[in-house]
Amino acid sequence: MSKTSVDSKVSVKGLRKSFGSNEVLKGLNVEIMEGEVVCVIGPSGSGKSTFLRCLNKLDELSAGTVIVDGFNLGDKTVDLNEVRQHIGMVFQHFNLFPHMTVLQNIMLAPVELKKESKADARATAVKLLDRVGLADKADARPAQLSGGQKQRVAIARSLAVNPDIMLFDEATSALDPEMVGEVLQVIRDLAADGMTMVVVTHEMGFAREVADRVIFMADGLIVEEGTPAELFGNPQQERTQDFLSKVL
Amino acid sequence: MRNIVTFRAGKFTVAVTALLALAGGFVGVNAAAARQPSAAVTGETYVIGTDTTFAPFEYREDGELTGIDMDLIRDIAENQGFSVEIKSLGFDAALQALQSNQVDGVIAGMSITDERELIFDFSDPYFDSGVQMAVAEDNTEITGYSDLDGETVVAKRGSEGETFANSIKDEYHFTVKALADSATMYDDVKAGNSVAVFDDYPVLAYGINQNNGLKSVTEKEQGSSYGFAVNKGQNPELLAAFNTGLAELKSGGEYQDILDKYLDAPATSNDTSFFGLLSDSLPALMKGLGLTLLATGLSILIALVLGVMFGFFKVSESRVLRGIASAYVSIFRGTPLLVQAFFFYFGLPQLTGQSIDVLTAGVLTLSLNAGAYMTEIVRGGIQSVDPGQTEAGRSLGLGYATTMRRVVLPQAVKIMTPSFINQFVMTLKDTSLLAVIGFAELTYQGQQIYASNFRTGETLLIVAALYFIVINLLTMLSNKLDKRFNK
Ligand SMILES: Nc1ncnc2c1ncn2[C@@H]1O[C@H](COP(=O)(O)OP(=O)(O)OP(=O)(O)O)[C@@H](O)[C@H]1O
């Protein structure tokens, strides 16, 4: 994968996060470059989702700094709604708005945020739907779609505000196996287009294929990171070896 | 004369008085705003409180207040050159209103007692009551107290009739059963459950007059006297005018005419069929139904606003706002609606010196009460929407308010609608409780009607049917709208 720039898109230093007395993230340091695709793997409960949610501040930070696209998220004067328009997020359970059609789901944010007129937003939405292969579903309700289709709509919805960075939290875990491929293909296409992405996934094959870098997390810490070849081919830490031996 | 009459002598009055006294004493403001005494009554208008239904002293006929008290006060007012505005509040309510100076005087078939003379100033007695015994029309065996040996009689709980019956029961060897109101007692005698009834002479005379199926068999025992009352030390000129007017009516013969009209005259030939009752009572009931719907509509609208506001407080991040909303909900869910109604109508004016009309007090009570339930409905509705929906909205860069408005609320409303409809029906039914503060809604109108015609069962059937029809029509309509808009 070619990199056209080496600007830092995400810079995380000493990130800690506690829920009450339970410390879930215990000091993370991560630097992500523009256009880089980073996959995060690790056992359940290791803090992968929490890490991702700290990147757009769906969860409050307990300590440390997170700088995304030049915005310091710890800074109280930063307009979070503005920052979040630069960061798309895709959830395990899609979280489509069930009372709206597919098109309305995609158009909501651009129109409400006054980024586009209704007509322009509609045109953009149709284009995005075409891009994820669902042009014919514009007027369907989420309930009428399959899981894979829902997740592709959710990705289109995130892309509608034209983000620089995309976060995926186990985007294929809730899908039937035969639908995993269609969603991965959309993510793969995004990677090919040079989108900066942080992808939490259980799909090791996919991580190996599209990731520029793989991060292995356990117990709230980054245990090991490296290129797919390094991490999957020659893991250094016993914890990593242990995990990979179970999932591969 | 109905349940109101139970209150008349019963512990109910005491309880309400104690409650209000407690509220007043607690805040330390017991006195109410004093009225300027005027030199003369001529040209003045006085607000007079009375009972809702204590035939033959006050009751409604074709929607109009009538009865001995009503004729008397109107004739005296005319005689003395002042005007009266009659407020039909219920007995306890009228006394409370008098104490809080919401009315200037009370005429309500009220016995002059030592206790009451401590807090009110009474006129000269205008009527001598007393207990009398009656039996079923076709009963020829009981003609006096001595025929009661081994029998059971009924008397009204807490009334003079009960006291009197108890005082002679050992001498004549009978048993006394206490019931709550006159209509029930008369039915009990007609059904043969008891052989005789001891009741106030005017009430009994009027009932017999109205063909209630009884006949009186003894002379009336000497009893208490009724008086017109003003608040202690207030409106002395009104009291004086009443006494003068009464004396003039007595000497002019009008006084006796009034008594004869209600106690001696043959019963008016009423249509006694069910459909006769229906067509006679429907105009008044429809008026009541109108007020029921008005109070329900206003209350629900205000409750909706309160519910949305406090509901949002409840789900907000601010501990203070959550605390305020929780306090509001627990106060209004944690106290009976009836107590709230009494408080807003009687208690609040005593505390603030500001009188309040019955519709305002009623709507205030119902809307604050329903608002508390609405708050919980709104909170529940919002919280039942998957938090992932909010996260999706926020992660797109939408603000809290926009996310609420476009994403959460449309889904919450759908969940809340059945509960809203339910609350609407509850509030409509709760309006019937406002009858106790004299709000002339449907139940109140029903009480008025059966208090003067003694056809309790049939009248209540009509009232219940009206509620049933209206509630089911509204529920059907609401469900239709729900289906239509919340697909
Ligand atoms: N809102 C919360 N309140 C309290 N504890 C939480 C909360 N969210 C997550 N946790 C805890 O934080 C820890 C890490 O959770 P997280 O969801 O980040 O793990 P994960 O690596 O994404 O796991 P999985 O693979 O199962 O999704 C867990 O122990 C979890 O119970």
Ligand SMILES: [Mg+2]
């Ligand atoms: Mg997770």
